[in-house]
Amino acid sequence: TQLLEQSPQFLSIQEGENLTVYCNSSSVFSSLQWYRQEPGEGPVLLVTVVTGGEVKKLKRLTFQFGDARKDSSLHITAAQPGDTGLYLCAEIANAGGTSYGKLTFGQGTILTVHP
Amino acid sequence: DAGVTQSPTHLIKTRGQQVTLRCSPKSGHDTVSWYQQALGQGPQFIFQYYEEEERQRGNFPDRFSGHQFPNYSSELNVNALLLGDSALYLCASSLGARADTQYFGPGTRLTVL
Numbered sequence: 030t031q032l033l034e035q036s037p038q039f040l041s042i043q044e045g046e047n048l049t050v051y052c053n054s055s056s057v058f059s060s061l062q063w064y065r066q067e068p069g070e071g072p073v074l075l076v077t078v079v080t081g082g083e084v085k086k087l088k089r090l091t092f093q094f095g096d097a098r099k100d101s102s103l104h105i106t107a108a109q110p111g112d113t114g115l116y117l118c119a120e121i122a123n124a125g126g127t128s129y130g131k132l133t134f135g136q137g138t139i140l141t142v143h144p
Numbered sequence: 145d146a147g148v149t150q151s152p153t154h155l156i157k158t159r160g161q162q163v164t165l166r167c168s169p170k171s172g173h174d175t176v177s178w179y180q181q182a183l184g185q186g187p188q189f190i191f192q193y194y195e196e197e198e199r200q201r202g203n204f205p206d207r208f209s210g211h212q213f214p215n216y217s218s219e220l221n222v223n224a225l226l227l228g229d230s231a232l233y234l235c236a237s238s239l240g241a242r243a244d245t246q247y248f249g250p251g252t253r254l255t256v257l
Contacts (some may be wrong), residue, residue: 033186034168035186039169060244069250070164070250071148071234071236071248071249071250071251072187072248072249073248074232074246074247077244077245093222117186117187119186121244122200129176129192129199129200129241129243130192130238130242130243130244130246131179131189131192131200131243132177132187132189132200132204132236132245133189134186134187135186136184136186137184137185137186139184
């Protein structure tokens with residue numbers, strides 16, 4: 030079973046600061062997704078990365094997939110209080126090139142952005 | 145267009161009891177996956193239903209069972225509840241066999257006393 034490690038576990042910053050959270054694995058990811066979860070809600074998909082070295086941007090969020098597809102990072106520029114939440118990375122189980130939609134999640138990074 | 149809905153929102157049970165949680169998928173979706181999320185942890189995959197059959201299962205005991213109905217809605221049943229079953233139970237819906245873009249419901253918070 031793929032184990033995903035996220036770091037840091039907790040992050041508390043002031044509005045306007047930049048931050049990076051990481052997701053690592055001991056083996057190669059087939060494809061990786063990042064989610065954000067707010068209290069009382071389910072996770073919401075932010076991005077899917079598939080190709081090694083891939084970089085995707087979503088407004089102030091930048092997602093990178095490592096060249097070897099064993100790590101990924103999420104960078105937030107000029108964080109805002111609305112960015113507060115639990116950030117989760119997840120791998121989609123892939124058997125023989127077909128995704129069966131079984132997500133394996135990391136333990137998450139709890140981000141708090143203070144006004 | 146309604147998203148994924150789950151009921152009930154909160155539930156309190158005692159050890160040994162049985163519970164049934166319900167999920168209605170996003171309109172047009174035919175695949176439902178269930179996850180358990182303990183406090184401070186990421187969700188863990190329980191099982192997935194497609195075409196009314198359990199297609200794959202995570203590392204959960206047989207006390208956890210499910211069902212998918214012809215309208216694609218789904219139920220999660222847990223028998224002989226343990227204190228450790230206290231968690232947020234999330235349902236996610238998706239379209240087709242690949243199921244690689246999943247939409248999560250708000251979850252059911254189960255507390256076992």
